[in-house]
Amino acid sequence: MKKTIFYYILILCIWAQGFTCAQAQNYGVNNGATLKLTAGITLKGQNLRNDNAGTLDAQGTVRLTGDFSQNNTATTTQGITSVLFLEGTTLQNINGTSAIGLNNLTLQNNAGARLNTDLNINQNLTITTGDLNLNGKNVDMGTTAVLSENTASNHIVKDLTATTEASVGGYLRFTNRNVSTLPADIGGSRVSLNRNVGTDYTVNIDRYHYTADNGRAIKLIYRINLNTGTMANSSLRINYADEEIGTMLEPFDVGRWSSGTGWQNLVADASSSALNYAQKDNVTAFSHWTLYDTNVLLGTVLGNIKGTRQDETETVKIEWQTLSELNNKGFEVQVSDNAQNFKAIAFVESTGNHTTIQSYNHTTIQPYNSYYRLRQVDFNGKFTYSPVVF
Secondary structure, X not given: OOOEXXXXXXXXXXXXXXXXXXXXXXXXXXXOOEEEEOOOOEEEEOOEEEOOOOEEEEOOEEEEOOOXXXXXXXXXXXXXXXXXXXXXXXOEEEXXXXXXXXXXXXXXXXXXXXXXXXXXXXXXEEEEEOOEEOXXXXXXXOOOXXXXXXXXXXXXXXXXXXXXXXXXXXXXXXXXXXXXXXXXXXXXXXXXXXXXXXXXXXXXXXXXXXXXXXXXXXXXXXXXXXXXXXXXXXXXXXXXXXXXXXXXXXXXXXXEEEOOOEEEEEOOOEEEOOOOEEEEEEEOOOOEEEEEEOOOOOOOEEEEEEEEEOOOOOEEEEEEEEEEEOOEEEEEEXXXXXOOOOEEEXXXXXXXXXXXXXXXXXXXXXXXXXXEEEEEEEOXXXXXXXXXXX
């Protein structure tokens, strides 16, 4: 098969422009060919396509006004200082049949860019103007890469496919990042951690862009897990862009997910509407984190839920408590034989608005061991699920 490369276009352009190719061309590398861009040379064009075991050896700079595509075992190699710039005036796409590895990617296009494949970033992902839409894809920042967003102007990484916990979209992943006594933004993720006692440890962070707990939080979720070392009493701060607030009102509290109680609203130890952050001190365990509106506290807060079989009979009693209720219509009791597919078996009405503990229960006939959960429903149609009990 013949190797194909539109290389002659590049040569002519370099000769005419003195090491800068300024032609609005579509460049292609195909069938095992190599396009080598030496350091100090800038390739400018519309679209760049790398196909069928082609190799883009980009030691210089690539500036595109159109799309970048890489397919079918093709590879791209960048120099340490080389950058792929997306600087068009209409939406640009990064396409591929598998994850694309890049050292440095910079977006400076008011119309933004969209991922249609996963990315692995080795050094820098920079958002100067426009938004990078993950589009349900993932960006792996590895152990050292840094994200830089222009949050002051709301030019950020987001995910237009992400809506709720039922549709979380893609993530930005930061792996094996160190936590010391010095407050540090972890890889530009906009979550800062510092330990107050103990020794250094490392964490893995996945950043998502959906709205948690039925819209009660901002569009920024962090799944933080301990990687190495021992978790020490630490402080956690989340910074946000105005665009991620949605309908929430500042200042914010900190929200944490617990497998036993679901989302919890924790009063922030520090916050600033001017500097766009909220902070929680004395954190001793990681999970999922976000920011909550302090002016609209959780309408209905579920407490304990348990299920017990009565005296070895076929009767099962489900019991639960609420710590507070606001505009709560009631609770749909659901059952499942596999903890995945649930069906409703009863509805228990709310006792009304309150800020004190209320107790509820429902008794049903079920000869087989089963899983149960509650679907708490507000009068406006919003709902949330309880933890599952066996």
